[in-house]
Amino acid sequence: MYEVILYYKFNKIDDPETFCEEHKSFCKDLGVKGRIYISEEGINGTLGGTPEQVATYKEHLTSLPGFDNIDFKTDESDYIPFAKLICKTRDEIVALHKEDVDPARGGKYLEPHEWREVLESDEDYVLIDVRNDYESKIGHFEGAITPNVENFYEFPEWVDNLEIDKDKKVLMYCTGGIRCEKFSVLMKEKGWDDVNQLHGGILRYGKEEGGVHFKGKCFVFDDRLVVPVNEKDMEPIAECEITGKPADTYINCANMQCNKLFVCSEEGARKMEGCCSEECRQSEYKRPFDPENAFRPFRKWYNYFDEDFKERELEEKK
Ligand SMILES: [Zn+2]
Known part of the structure; x- marks a missing residue:
């Protein structure tokens, strides 16, 4: 069993670059994976690891001046829903594109x-x-x-x-x-x-x-993409874009040039081989469809929010 945490803290960081480098190297040594953004405003992250790794991470972060008292949202997962560690500086830890929002x-x-x-x-x-x-x-x-x-x-x-x-x-x-x-x-x-x-x-x-x-x-912004909230009411409220039937699972279109994130049932994914349209299904940039892994778990599908991913995959294809 692994833990996945989500957290943020608004706390002025005078030198985000240095903070980021140190933080990244700590996380690398610890072996956690996830996505962490650092700016002058503070820190915003989501990451996964063993309960021990996550506990060590929390202890480290909350020991830094001004970063005590963080409200960590914790979930359990039977795999780590991140392919790697991304720790980067940004202008804002959550991008509203507006300055001086205190x-x-x-x-x-x-x-x-x-x-x-x-x-x-x-x-x-x-x-x-x-x-x-x-x-x-x-x-x-x-x-x-x-x-x-x-x-x-x-x-x-x-x-x-x-x-x-x-x-x-x-x-x-x-x-x-x-x-x-x-x-x-x-x-x-x-x-x-x-x-x-x-x-x-x-x-x-x-x-x-x-x-x-x-x-x-x-x-959620990790490879799970979707998690339950109300265990007593798990009925999907959306519809599969291929079959029109109730569904709440997302996939990225298997055409790497499209990569569109869309609601798709297993039936729909099999029918279109993981693509959002017939045009995409015919594309030479289509990833091979693996029905056994398409929906369990989502790690075979690539994170929509990993901005470099699409470019990297297209690069590898060349
Ligand atoms: Zn598509």
């Missing part, structure tokens, strides 16, 4: 039990899913507004066209909480006053409240 000015935290209380109350509120469309498509809270955006940095434009009274109570959530840290600042700046964010995101809510009122599953 999470200290963000919305009020609602702990998972408080969140559930509001959802179950008669209070009047709007619920906003602060994730991308391909994430909310396969799972979201009942009644949530699910913005039609592909990237987090499209949210500022989205909010400019939002028609919600400024005195309305706003609830927002994302996977682990980091996107709400920034987006709630933005909504407050735009004039909404009663802005609340789910502390620890869907993942912590799933662990602490059993995911009640969450429909479908949660998209």
Whole structure:
């Protein structure tokens, strides 16, 4: 059994390059895999390893000045859902493409039990899913507004066209909480006053409240791609793009030049050999389809968010 953790910490890092180099070498020596972004704002990461490796990692990170008190979201997995370790500096640890967004000015935290209380109350509120469309498509809270955006940095434009009274109570959530840290600042700046964010995101809510009122599953940024939230309600809410039947599994199109991430059932994947369209199925850049491994687990499918992957694979093909 392995552990997969997700975490972030906003804490000023004066020299991100040096911090990153040291951090990367620590992680390499330890042998954990995953993806870690470091900027002047702080750190944002997700990684996997044995429980011992993960414990050592946590101990190391929280021993650094200003990095104590990190809310680690932990999950178990029977494999490490990352192919390698990526530890990089970025302008922002979560890219809103806006400067001076200080999470200290963000919305009020609602702990998972408080969140559930509001959802179950008669209070009047709007619920906003602060994730991308391909994430909310396969799972979201009942009644949530699910913005039609592909990237987090499209949210500022989205909010400019939002028609919600400024005195309305706003609830927002994302996977682990980091996107709400920034987006709630933005909504407050735009004039909404009663802005609340789910502390620890869907993942912590799933662990602490059993995911009640969450429909479908949660998209995660690792090779698992999708994890359960509400064990009592696992019905898929999306449809296979090939067969039209209920499904909540994602694959990347097997045509390396396309690589589109789409909802696809096993039946659909077999039918199209892992491709999103007939055109892609005919492509000379099609990966060989391996039905035995296509869906168990997802590690055979390549992470959509590993930006270098597509180029690397095309390079190898040449
Ligand atoms: Zn395709």
